[in-house]
Amino acid sequence: MSVRIIMKLLVETREQLDDDLVRIAFRHPIRPQLPIWTPGAHVDVRLGNGKIRQYSLTSDPSDLSRYAIIVKRERDGRGGSDFIHEHFTEGTHVRVSMPRNNFKLATGRGVLIAGGIGVTPLISMGRALSQSKMLESFYFCSKTSRPSIEGELSQFCGDSLSTYFSNEPDSQRLNVASLIENLSSDLHIYCCGPERLMSEVKHLTSDWNPDQLHFEAFNASEDQKHKAEPFDVTVSSTGETLRVSESQSILDVLRVAGYVIPSSCRQGICGTCECGYTSGEVIHRDSILSPDARQDRIMLCVSRARVSVTLDL
Template identity: 55%
Template sequence: MTARIIMKLDVIGREPAGDGTIRLIFKHPWRDTLPEWTPGAHVDVRLPDGKIRQYSLIGDPRRKDVYVVAVKQETDGRGGSRWIHDALTPGTQAHVTAPRNNFPLTAHNGRTVLIAGGIGVTPLLSMARALAERHADFVLHYCSRTEHAPLLDELRAICGEKLHLHTSGGSRFDAAAVLGQQDPSSAQVYCCGPDRLTASVRAATEGWNPDAVHFEIFQPTLDENFKAEPFDVTIASSGQTIRIPADRSALDVLRENGFILPSSCELGVCGSCECGYRDGIVIHRDSVLKLSARQDRMMLCVSRARVSVTVDL
């Protein structure tokens, strides 16, 4: 586990990016370079109440001095985007973490299919730029309610004819039709957008190798009917066993017992609290770990165990 650096960055630019979205540019007050990142990476922006919101980096990773994000004002959201729209203007500062990439592009020789819904296009923008620069075989399907979708001008400039815009009043996105034309043995699919879109992509790729289909989730998808039970955590290095009550997270109780553990979202979406485990049946409740990683990794903020688990601490 590694803690993420948190930096106080200056807002040095802000401009409209379509459909109630702003593009924000952050720079360190005195350093010329910021921690590096790769397409698909996000940063966490801390709100005044201590909560965080994750935003994908949409700039050019070769430009080391700034981070660029796009923030859509969500009228029915949890208030974070409203604060950012109201408060972050040039000359102000925000606490921003070093980037983390839970949604990296996999190197491969086949076609890459990017599928975005609304502001979910942000992680795919930097991927599209990287794929276009290396003249890779890719296509971007972008679903939007209107023709004025966020970041559309930039996407058109990057993708050209590889961009397919699907709007409510125009050509609708049909996941089964689009993905039915791909070769599952060579294509890689990356999807970010609302639940309905990701569900349709999951359904259309059922039977594909799970490592060929990638999702970026920014909202927790926790089952509200889940009934938590207490369980025991054994510390691999010492053999100490710690009881986790039904109403507490392993992350909280381990911290209370002196373990210094990183976290950020505490909702199972950012990947900060990932920990190795062995000897136990884990109930995975996060939205970030890949299936193949769930055999021996867990998110301490939301995941639990049946009866007991031994963690690599």
């Protein structure tokens, strides 16, 4: 588990891309360069109202003078995007974490499938794949046309870009089944978007090698059938065993007991509370750990256990 360093950055530019889309670029007030990052990374942005939100970096990792994010105003959201749209003006100081990457590029040619604002992590990934001549194709689906995003993507995608705008009269929906059926099975698929799109891609690629499938959720997935049960959690460094009730998370219980555990999204989508475990049957409820990682890693904010789990903490 690593504590994320928080930087105090300055909003350098704010660019209204669309009615509900704004691009914010941050720079360090003194230093010429920000910490390095890789395509697909995100940062935690601390809002002045005490909330923390995760946003993918959309700028070019080779330009470390700035970090850029694109924020869609979600009218029915939890208030984070509203706050940014209203308060992040040029010159505002904002606390931003060091970048973290849960959605890394693998070696090999890649197909990118983006739904709505899920396009944001794929912008830097598509750019990197294109630069290394490893971009097979980029599919961008949205309800409405997004000329600013399309313009940015077409700069590096060229003919590899296909767009689908379901509410536009002359456009059509992406036929995901036909797309997957026609893909060469040695490609990597990167997908980020609404739960429905990602579920469809996951379902249609269920016989693929999991190492070639890469997903990033920007909302926690709802598991309607999950029924929380109490269990014990043991901290290996102290030998202490604590009870986690059906209404608590491991994170909550550890904190009450005095353990310092970093967290951010508390939805299993950012990776901040990741921890190792050495024994126990874990019920993974996060949206980021790979099947391999789940053998010995757990997200303490959402995941649970059957009977007991011992943490490498």
